[in-house]
Amino acid sequence: MEEKTFSALIPTGVPGLDDILRGGLTEGKMYLLSGSPGTGKTTFSLQFITEGISRGERCLYITVGSAGEDFVALAKACSVFLDPDLFSLHSVQISGDILGGPEQRIFHSAEAEPAGAINDLLTEIRRVRPKRLVIDSMSDLRLLSDDLVSYRRLVLAMRRELGAGDCTVVITNNIGQSELDAHLETICHGVIRLEQVVLGYGPVRRRLLVLKERGRAYRSGWHDFKIEAAGIRVFPALIAGEHRQKARGEQVDSGNKNLDLLFDGGLDRGSTTVIIGASGTGKTTIANLYAVAAARRGEHVAVYLFDETDESYRERAEGLGLGVDSLVNSGLMTLRQINVAEFSRGEFTAMLIREVEENSAQIVVIDTLSGYASAMPDEKYLIIQLHELLTYLCQKGVTTILTVEQHGLFGSLTTEVENVSYLADSILLIRFFELRGEIRRAISVVKRRRGKHEKTIRELTFSAEGIIIGNTLLEMQGVLTGVPILGV
Template sequence: MKRPPLPSRCSTGIPGLDEILHGGLIRDRLYLLEGEPGAGKTTLALQYLLAGVAEGEKCLYVTLSETQDELVANAVSHGWTLDGIEFFELTSDQQVAGEDGGLTMFHPAEIELSETTRKVLEAVERTSPKRLVFDSLSELRLLAQDSLRYRRQILALKQYFHGRGCTVLLLDDRTAHGEDLQLQSIAHGVISMYHTAPAYGAALRQLKITKFRGSAFESGFQDIDIIRSGVQVYPRLVAADHGVEFERETVPSGVQRLDDLLGGGIERGTSTLLIGPAGSGKSTIALQYAAAAARRGGHAAMFMFEEGRNLLLSRARGLGIDVREGTGPGNIMIRQLDPGEVSPGHFISLVREAVERNGARVIVIDSLNGYLNAMPEERALMVQLHELLAFLNNCGVATFLVAAQTGMLGVTKATVDTSYLADAVVLLRMFEHAGAIKKAISVMKKRSGRHEESIRHIWFDGHGIHLSEPLMNLRGVLAGVPVEIEMPSTMPPAQRLPGG
């Protein structure tokens, strides 16, 4: 039996939304776009029509709520012109113009539902649009006065547009109590938009495909933003859908003793957690790996949730670490992020862009504590972080995660335990010795191969990062206050006391 042809699609004008719809909306169908006021429905609808204009299609915007001037002002705020879109306006303003192309003005609160519908259909007959936006259904619901009449009217609209070659987007602001399941059952597809205001920071905006007949789609909530260019949709990352073939080679740090500690270095396609108290050197080690990758002609990207870009560059200069900013081979891209302003989906899209478009092979996330603050709840952090690390591993990226612990000496505690997600865990500690505060480094875990079980002293100066020989003469370094133990006289002096 011959398979029927695949249905034709039309772009929504939003690449991320097209991606989760597996290619865009199916043409010649009726869709519901619902969301509370301020969710971004009008902006998304205008992008949908502008995409049609770009493809040479006739587009019609029927508005019962906003005036054309308000819609134009909205478009101007995004840097758009609405040339090529026809408007049919029914407002509570004044008069009726003739049917020869001018604006037609009615009083929706004072006329019958059937009269409103008739005038809308007349406008459709005149323009024969390929794409239509109806804004909004709340006025029709008020005119209908009861749910049965309202449902019949929507069904009549659906039947009218069937076979007319027009893809319709109906906007609804959820003024009905709860979700309008009757309306959702009539539409071929439902796009739901949400926005919530946290106690601090930008509103969290999300989108969900509730229903899409005749096609697979990406279910669940997707993060979105409304920016100068319009609605941006960040598809939820599914690591299994991404990956490339790569050679599992070692990524050296450029510091021989650090590489020795890690059994030769870090491998591509693995994630490394650098954990320790504030000031122990976690970010510096991550920076060293990024700089070493750039020196070898690779590209690295650093996402900074806490430390500022200028401070990072100043510290790099003080350590003699050469950092050349930019994208592409030999460069390090440094992106400073505000946890209160960036959504998790937006952050993941930035990481994907660095890897897929710019070819980054070393990624630094500094720190997980800042990343946690960008997440609505800890469980969501773990799920998203797991998918992100799996994606980066599948793409052959060496990922470095920085996590700060509370406390300085002795017992320290992680804000969030992510050690089970990482392939390698590098532990940094501070300890007291000979009247001074020193730093120690050790490797607690490395799934991809061997590593030293020793503890080394680590220090930083104008010549970079230095590690001592293993601290064989100290016991209790990780506790913060070690004691010296007597070593055989044949033990080299360098192994008796930490250097630096």
């Protein structure tokens, strides 16, 4: 029978996946969910079934042996009620002869089993007439076939049986490189692959790839996901081009007149500013100055800390008259400490996007870029991903401030600095310099893409009175080297 074509889409029940699939799965089609053990195939199946039950649809879960008990146990652990009026469980039993291997059989499995197990399976499908069907897994059902020909007959028989109705089928399969696996991917309407990546330190990272979807567009490439208590949550990869809007020609001031003069009035709205300096020069304090000023104006601000705790951040800010406690409590500022061992790139990006889309964040501070990079030590395309993120924020009119740490007391460029400098619209450089046996700080704007800026070097001082941007250092040369020459 010719396979029926449907245009309706049904939700998967997996947060984030429908966004990747541009709406969900095509109704009445067969999908393959492949992955190694532990990647979340059964959890995915439970969410798919649960979504169907919540919509009043008949659902059938077909498993091999006693694996159905594991599915029911998982449902209880996730506090999911499998309504018996809508949910059916069918277990395919495989005889001891099949499990013993070809050498233990009197009859070929293709002669012995299809008349039993497979016919019972198809009979159960006809009886239930489900709108959603999960077969978990084809890797186990493959035991019923000794060769490719019999296996193709088995799968095609199932496809013919299901193709005439409106039942949407998800088949799970342990990923492999055999000809049987390739055949299964070929006959299915869509293929979703799950993968887990083990890093040198920290928890396992998981990602998802839509390998195939006939006749429809979808978000290609890998997407991070996480298995939580409530199930799988997918974090779709960011595509900045989908979020274009007209930028506002405004400037963002810091509340410090002399600092704003360095930028000829302030930072540009919707721009990216990188603050570069060695440890202890005051990068975080300058970034916090802009964040606090914006929050006090009523703008929502999001600050992400990769290198220090939020307690130390609050204490240091309070000591300089830039306390953030009241701003955080009022909801004007979001302050998050990021554990670099637990967050994937996709999860962090999704968190940031929620701040922009749901809380209308207008200022975003990432402190530091070095910490952000260390959160993804195995990411080969960090700069490309960062470029996409910064482009998105720019197009949403969000002013982004990145702090970047240099090595050594007087600073030397790191790989992150060299790579990110071309992404920045503005660069603010803070350096230590030695003068008469004392370590001091110098501050200067070395780049502003959208307009002019002051080209002088000024002294930077932190005290109980706050942040002081001093006069231009006219009587010395070589300040940025760390050891200036006086009397020039």
